[in-house]
Amino acid sequence: MNATTTATGRDWRRDAECARVDAEIFYPLDLDPTGPAVTAAREICAGCPVRLACLLDVMTGEDPARRWGITAGLTPDERADLFAGRQPASARPGAVAA
Numbered sequence: 001m002n003a004t005t006t007a008t009g010r011d012w013r014r015d016a017e018c019a020r021v022d023a024e025i026f027y028p029l030d031l032d033p034t035g036p037a038v039t040a041a042r043e044i045c046a047g048c049p050v051r052l053a054c055l056l057d058v059m060t061g062e063d064p065a066r067r068w069g070i071t072a073g074l075t076p077d078e079r080a081d082l083f084a085g086r087q088p089a090s091a092r093p094g095a096v097a098a
């Protein structure tokens, strides 16, 4: 298994829910973490069977200078928190989860 394949050797991207919908959903102009645009993307990611592989991929390969859009159900700021070893604000007590 590597960054692009599952234990069975299948490219996880083939099972990505985001491949079946308009990609623009994942690049909203309004990145309010509780706003309707981010929530819509999060809901798709929440039902995605390859979310963990997606998260591992983005956490190992994302260029911080090019961090944009919703990936693995996380906003750019939330991914920056994870990269920095902080718990994303959306995961803190009292936050609204998708």
Ligand code: SF4
Pocket (backbone or CB within 6 Å): 016, 017, 018, 019, 044, 045, 046, 048, 049, 050, 051, 052, 054, 055, 070, 071, 072, 073
């Ligand atoms: S978890 Fe990743 S692969 Fe799945 S829908 Fe979200 S962005 Fe796409």
